[in-house]
Amino acid sequence: MLPAKRRARIIELLRTEHAASLRDMAETLAISLSTLRRDVEYLCETGLLQRTHGGALLEPAALKMLEPSPEIASAIASAEKQAIGRRAAAMIQPGQTVIFDSGTTTAAAAASARERNVPFTAVTNDLAIGSMLSGNAAIHTTVTGGYVRPGSSTLLGAGAMQTLSRLRADLAFIGTHALTGETLSDTSIELAEIKSTILHAADRIVLLADxxxxxxxxxxxxxxxxxVHLVITDDKLPPEHAAVIRALGVPVETVESAPAGLRGVA
Incomplete structure (x- = not known):
């Protein structure tokens, strides 16, 4: 198993269990104790985990602002993100203009959109998504201006916001780091500014979130x-949570994901 996938599974396990011993995690993940220990140390050094006596737990305060590396983020909930992305891409009609927010779930939607071979115009503040979509000649791809967020392919700043604020697209796929009650939130002010701009840049806003x-x-x-006009998520969302969102008048669509998939952040 690749290191990024192992570390993604550790994060997902601790999201469910909150805390666990190294031995229990190694047994659950079917990896050696020495390998598990190295991965935990790496995640502690990045600020995502906190060591306990004989184990580890998620660092609650850090998770509000810190994010896993792109490699780990893409491995978390990979099956769910792919299923969500396929459903989102199926919404795109020929000739539409579509905004793709930066993120691993929106990237999954872009990958599926590229494979569908439907002609449309795409705008994104993500260099990786732009590169992916431009590989299909049927898709006219525009990448916003701005500066590149360190350690990622996300474009931020005045240049990106200026491009997005001038748009009125047919459809926008947007992601979020967290969702609670009626509120959407992310890990930095700069990211939040971009996402807030996207919320006002399309006729139909679709939230993609595992x-x-x-x-x-x-x-x-x-x-x-x-x-938001529609939420697309995976079938691991508890029915009572979906009911809370629907009570706000926001439709929720769940998609089936593979049992081996992971839930998580990105």
């Missing part, structure tokens, strides 16, 4: 659930 994002909190709010 079930691990729900009813958690992050550092900076960028919008409300009622700003």
């Amino acid at each position: 079930s691990g994002k729900f009813f958690s909190t992050s550092f900076c709010t960028f919008g409300r659930l009622v700003d």
